[in-house]
Amino acid sequence: MSKKILVWFRNDLRLHDNEMLVEAIAKSDSILPVYFFDPRYFINTSFETAKTGKIRARFLLESILSLRKAFQEKGGDILLIQGKPEDHFSELVERFEIAEVYHHREVSPEETAVSASVEDVLWKQRINLKHFIGHTLYNKEDLPFPIKDIPDVFAQFKKKTERDAIVKACFEVPEQIAFVENAVWGEVPGLADLGFEEELSAACYSTGGEDQALMHLTELLATGSFIYNKPVKNTPDKEGFSSRLSAWLAFGCLSPRKVYWQVKEAEALHGSHPNFNQVLLGLLWRDYYRFMFKKHGLKFFQESDFEELIQAPVAADDELTLQWKAASTGHLLVDRYMQQLNETGFITFPARLLVATFLVHVFKIHWTKGAAYFEEKLIDYSPASNWGNWASVAGVGLDLKSKNTFDLEKQMKILDVAITAVV
Structure with missing residues (x-):
């Protein structure tokens, strides 16, 4: 048989x-x-x-x-x-x-x-x-420590991993595949079949799929945009560089190792550049949060009542939360980013930090409401990264020993510098 x-x-x-x-x-x-x-x-x-x-x-x-x-x-x-x-x-x-x-x-x-x-x-x-x-850049068996001993502080995780671990080569696309015989393979549903009332009319961010992911990655590294665009800076007037690979990474249309090795090839051709480092740093952060969830589960969140907050949150949104979601807070920069999120499903990482800081530390809304809204809206939603980043903004994550995770003072200064009209 x-x-x-x-x-x-x-x-x-x-x-x-x-x-x-x-x-x-x-x-x-x-x-x-x-x-x-x-x-x-x-x-x-x-x-x-x-x-x-x-x-x-x-x-x-x-x-x-x-x-x-x-x-x-x-x-x-x-x-x-x-x-x-x-x-x-x-x-x-x-x-x-x-x-x-x-x-x-x-x-x-x-x-x-x-x-x-x-x-x-x-x-x-x-x-x-x-x-x-x-789903990770590093296989767990290639890390310089077992899962139970992975450093909870990102800076330590990064230092030890980059020094002592290796990134394996990619598996090639299979040349031949033998398939089980089958007559009916099923149809791809439409949005209405999944419960959505209206179809989307225009492209909001990018097109899904492995072919689109590989094409974007190749074009990104082959064009001057990667080399000459400025690296990401947390300033209110410039969003800075973004590779915009995250949605394809979230769905697994693109392998982290594929990104890593193509970036390394580009570095060999063009020399080192802050944008190369920015992409590789993003891959490490993805690994860190996934391994933290693997190590700690929900205990990653330093709140004794976290499970209760998730299972039975306050039912109705208060007025401030609704303003934040609707991009009508009165803060020009926050509203601009939230409108962009609502319309396209994407904002850059500095923008995410900024709107999260505003909700949690200015409006004083519990961070889980923001994380849940991002879960709905983000085209590149990944559970570990999304909830991990929001926990860091709220100060309830495990990496609280360095400002590599989240610098509240810096984010508040950015909010203060921007032209504001806060309630």
């Missing part, structure tokens, strides 16, 4: 540098790629915000279409299912005679809970769920 492996795609929507896919192909006679449109990611949260906003939902659909096209060019397809994964795996295993299931491990509580539910279902059928870690 031939061995068939089901490859469960989640936030890893690419063919390049995909160890899970490469190993599945190597260890099987044929693979069955599957993606679930899990309804739990398209509901409202306890904060009365959407778990996934319309802009990010469209980016997801574009990314799925890109992945489907890539598989079709290899002579196959990806099975698309609307529903909870744990409700379908038992039937899929039996129908396609699956011997093993591969997937990428996540770190946020909600996503790990989904994995645990699937693992329970498969265990009853004596099917192994094999975990891979493909």
